[in-house]
Amino acid sequence: MTCRELPKTAENVSGIRRRDLLLSSCSLLAAGVAATIVLPLRSRASAQGSGPPNIVYIVADDLGWKDVGFHGSDIKTPNIDGLAESGVKFDQFYVQPMCTPTRAAFLTGRYPLRYGLQTAVIPSGGQYGLATDEWLLPQALKEAGYKTALIGKWHLGHAKPEYWPPQRGFDYFYGALVGEIDHFKHEAHGVVDWYRGNDQVVEPGYDTTLFGDDAVRLINDQDPQTPLFLYLAFTAPHTPFQAPEEYLDRNAHIADESRRTYASMISAMDDQIGRVLDALEKRNMRENTLIVFHSDNGGTRSAKFAGESAVKGDLPPNNGPYRDGKGMLYEGGTRAVGLANWPGRVQPGVVNGMVHVVDMYPSLLGLAGAKLGKNKQLDGIDVWPAISQGKPSPRDEVIYNVEPFRGAVRKGDWKLVWAATLPSKLELFDLSHDASEKTNLADTNSDKVKELQSRIEGLARDAVPPLFIADVLRIAMSAAPSTPDMYFINPD
Secondary structure, three states: OOHHHHHHHHHHHHHHHHHHHHHHHHHHHHOOOOEOOOOOOOOHHHHOOOOOOEEEEEEEOOOOOOOOHHHOOOOOOHHHHHHHHOOEEEEEEEOOOOHHHHHHHHHHOOOHHHOOOOOOOOOOOOOOOOOOOOOOHHHHHHHOOOEEEEEEEOOOOOOOHHHOHHHOOOOEEEEEOOOOOOOOOOEEOOEEOOEEOOEEOOOOOOHHHHHHHHHHHHHHHOOOOOOEEEEEEOOOOOOOOOOOHHHHHHOOOOOOHHHHHHHHHHHHHHHHHHHHHHHHHHOOOHHHEEEEEEEOOOOOOOHHHOOOOOOOOOOOOOOOOOOOOOOOOOHHHHEEOEEEEOOOOOOOEEEEEEEEHHHHHHHHHHHHOOOOOOOOOEOOOOOHHHHHHOOOOOOOEEEEEEEOOEEEEEEOOEEEEEEOOOOOEEEEEEOOOOOOOOOOOHHHOHHHHHHHHHHHHHHHHHOOOOHHHHHHHHHHHHHOOOOOOOOOOOOO
16 A cells, blocks of 8 residues: 555545444543743753754653552563663653644644644544644754654554655654554554555564664664654553563563553563663763653543453553543543653652643753744743753643543642533642542632633633544534434444
């Protein structure tokens, strides 16, 4: 299949899954700080005499907050733990509640409500993608002299080649375009989703291992005179829960089958991170490489957000003390495990204040000496002094999300979660005393509720309508029989 045939293929997949997509979509529907950033004219690293740093940005897929060793997990993650112990751990690192929105927020420095990606994820049959008039992080870094590479998962548009990574600022791309693939077959709905550049390729192997192999090759071939931006976006531990036998044997101490397989996927990812670190050391690149690691959202606790794979029973991710998980606006869905590591430049410790994934855009561009100007107005704030020097985070607000049917915002320690669908529900939490969100204080703090509701309303007025909902309507209309009657979807 050539790149020009993908939209047709996507429609075929859409046809196969149309009813399921409509049902899941209806189920879901039932269910900012715009900062002006002035970056330095040259990179902070250059000012210290070593040139712009290499940046290795690693994202896990649906990793539970507690499912790393340094958070007390039964899953061993020695390489991730080593980065955490010798770097900074993020105590309040926020992402969007689902995959596509988080990846978009990272690459734009803007909340997804600004460009219509705030709702759900781009489904296999989706015809939309991240707006092409957004100036993405790899484009800005490439302009600043970086080699830019994405190895792993994209999930920001697959129906048209203009949405694909090679057309969005990445010099090199290897991996999957859609959101959920078989980890051994590299397929979605029986269609191969595995690319090198714009070309589909068929290769055997476990995807996590292949991503590690390719990252090591890339590092080994890197010109030391050119700074590298490597976005390493693993598909682990996203469903379907699959792992090689050697990793299942390593985690034989975990009795529950689903959690054992889930843990094995994390073990495989940790091994590949270790291989990347070794490759950087061998090329003498490690001392001038910033590594950031985090999950794209909280671990999946509801089958509703587990993708299209068959799951049963209690889902294996563990979000520790935080309520709920992926897809939800509570802390379990949006407060992610995260760390940053750069030998000699980031001192071991904890960033206690709020940091949002949108903050990575201006922070990384500041390190690279890249210029702002082609981007749209940012929601991200440069938080590098908080990461590198232990200074207080300048962020005092987090927009969890704003959609036509729900919204959540945090101001200081106060967080409002507003389900606007009938019967509507308002929940107010004081996160300084109740990070687990057990006690709803809305009835006794009406002024704070009104203040945060007003903030959500203002954001909703300025938001671009969700592209997901428009695409669902497109599919529904194309599937509907030619009769003027009202159509109903049978939830059974």
